[in-house]
Amino acid sequence: MSSRTITILGYILAVVLLAVLQVLSSLPQSRVPSFAAVIRRIARTRSGRVGLLTAWAWLGMHFLAR
Amino acid sequence: MSRWRPRIAKEAHPESRGLRGGLNRVRDRLDPVALVLLVTAVFVWLTGKPAHALFVGTIGLLLTWKTIRGTPSPQRAREPEPKQHASSPASASFGASSSLAALTTTATLVIDDADCESEGETRRRTYHGALVAGVGMVFALVVAAFPRFSWPATVAVVAVAAYAVARGWDRQKNPADELSASDGQTSRAGLLAWALAFGAGALWELAALLQQPSLREGSYDHPTISILVDSLLAGYWGRAITLLLWLCLGWFLMREIER
Numbered sequence: 495m496s497s498r499t500i501t502i503l504g505y506i507l508a509v510v511l512l513a514v515l516q517v518l519s520s521l522p523q524s525r526v527p528s529f530a531a532v533i534r535r536i537a538r539t540r541s542g543r544v545g546l547l548t549a550w551a552w553l554g555m556h557f558l559a560r
Numbered sequence: 561m562s563r564w565r566p567r568i569a570k571e572a573h574p575e576s577r578g579l580r581g582g583l584n585r586v587r588d589r590l591d592p593v594a595l596v597l598l599v600t601a602v603f604v605w606l607t608g609k610p611a612h613a614l615f616v617g618t619i620g621l622l623l624t625w626k627t628i629r630g631t632p633s634p635q636r637a638r639e640p641e642p643k644q645h646a647s648s649p650a651s652a653s654f655g656a657s658s659s660l661a662a663l664t665t666t667a668t669l670v671i672d673d674a675d676c677e678s679e680g681e682t683r684r685r686t687y688h689g690a691l692v693a694g695v696g697m698v699f700a701l702v703v704a705a706f707p708r709f710s711w712p713a714t715v716a717v718v719a720v721a722a723y724a725v726a727r728g729w730d731r732q733k734n735p736a737d738e739l740s741a742s743d744g745q746t747s748r749a750g751l752l753a754w755a756l757a758f759g760a761g762a763l764w765e766l767a768a769l770l771q772q773p774s775l776r777e778g779s780y781d782h783p784t785i786s787i788l789v790d791s792l793l794a795g796y797w798g799r800a801i802t803l804l805l806w807l808c809l810g811w812f813l814m815r816e817i818e819r
Contacts, residue, residue: 508761525747541593551721559714
């Protein structure tokens with residue numbers, strides 16, 4: 495298995511892990527919060543809100559802006 | 561009793577502690593998010609993206625300034641902030657209902673008003689949602705027509721990003737929705753699981769980045785996500801779909817933040 499394949503598999507694994515957490519959060523009596531609940535939790539403070547939105551803004555700029 | 565006096569005097573006059581006291585105050589008020597943004601800005605600058613570094617760094621500096629200058633005293637922190645509640649569109653109806661309730665003397669009027677408001681609010685949200693979706697689609701299709709990293713694409717993306725950050729900046733949550741029922745059931749371990757999953761992904765990306773020949777040159781053997789999506793973003797439809805997904809993520813974040 496090449497280094498490239500291993501690197502790509504790592505990304506896929508991370509995405510799968512996030513998807514599993516989201517599925518777990520939807521189970522009844524689950525103690526795992528949903529992604530939306532995590533966002534709401536972070537967004538309680540100004541720093542959290544601004545940090546979240548800046549991370550999102552940077553994603554768009556990184557991929558598309560000069 | 562006499563043991564207490566010096567300690568109280570110290571806490572009552574922190575200014576008198578000089579340089580050390582000042583440093584301690586800065587440390588206490590230092591915002592970790594602002595610090596992360598400032599460090600990120602430095603690294604983004606090193607990778608040859610001064611416009612991105614300026615954007616992230618400016619927000620980091622504003623947040624630092626606001627944190628150091630704007631930390632309210634305990635007395636001020638207890639005071640209500642009606643102006644900020646009213647400035648938020650999401651809480652506008654909340655403010656209107658509160659005003660009405662204060663003015664009317666019968667509960668019937670308030671209940672009638674709440675029903676009408678609920679219907680109106682649902683209709684308004686549906687219309688608003690359709691409008692935002694339409695504008696987002698047009699935005700993605702138009703901006704994707706410009707080449708990647710061109711100035712028109714940069715201005716369009718930065719304008720939307722700046723608007724979202726500015727809107728999230730002054731969002732003041734109502735005390736009533738501070739902790740929803742679903743939030744109350746979440747465990748610390750659950751939050752830690754999310755943090756670990758995102759952290760693992762970020763570290764994996766960082767490891768790939770550090771194995772590149774340089775910060776500005778990609779590696780075939782250890783591709784970062786940016787390198788992997790380069791071919792996708794080279795085409796019009798790839799850019800349009802990516803822009804649309806980016807806007808959807810932003811809309812989702814704003815919706816959860818303003819909920």
